[in-house]
Amino acid sequence: MKDDTAPTDMRTHILATAQKIMSGKGFSGVGLNEVLTAAEVPKGSFYHYFGSKEAFGQALLERYFELYLAAMDELLSRPGLTGAQRLAAYWAHWLETQTADDPQSKCLVVKLAAEVSDLSEPMRRVLLEGTGQITARLAEMIEAGIVDGSLAVQGAPQEIAAQLYQSWLGASLLAKITRDDAPLRAAMAATRSRLG
Structure with missing residues (x-):
């Protein structure tokens, strides 16, 4: 790694490298040496960017949510889509990434x-x-679907969003246990039924 890399860029590089590894192996299953070797960063540099492995894990999750929520915001702001279409795109993306063979595309929340x-x-x-924040954005999509008439649901959008998100998290865990996408497909069917 070049010495002229800016500190924030190096920190981001370490976090991005770690996410790829930890998405497959978990937090405890990955030592700092593995991350630093993969990132091509000297071991002594780690504590320049992170005070501890726990602070590193916190930064890893903060970065993950920052990117995840930015993608959700992009979906929310995409013109020409109804609330129902935005939700359908979100769940379709979840299904696609969680059934992919690439562990790096998996949900870090589910993993960690x-x-x-x-x-x-x-x-x-x-x-x-x-x-x-994820469930709040899902609630926004549900509310938008109610307003634009693309969804006819009973209940508070925030409660529905929380129930659906919890269902998908559970389905993702079961899919890992069974090594089968059936739980995720069941979650999709239940979501479609719940949202009408």
Whole structure:
């Protein structure tokens, strides 16, 4: 790695490299040496960018949610789509990425939530805040669908969004356990039924 790389760029590079590895192996299953070797960063440099492995994990999750929420915002702002079409695109993308053979495309929340929530309170808080922002955006899409007439649902959009998101998280976990996409396809069918 070149020495003239800006500190924020190097930090981002380390986080991006780590996400690729940890998406497949988890947080505890990956040592810092593995990440730094893959990122081509000297071991001594790590603590220049992160105070500890926990601070590193927190930054990893913050970056993940920043990118994930930016993609959701792009979908929300895409012109010419109804609320129902935005939701359909979101769930179709989830189904596609969670059934792909590439572990790097998998949801980091699904991969790390159970593992790190008991290990690190700061990481648990990042997960809580990030998933709350996801459900808020889903609720916005549901509300938009109600307003534009593309959805006819009963219940508060925030509650529906939370229920659907929880269903998809559970389905993603079951798909990992069974090594079968049937739980995700069932989640898609249930989502379509719930949203009419």
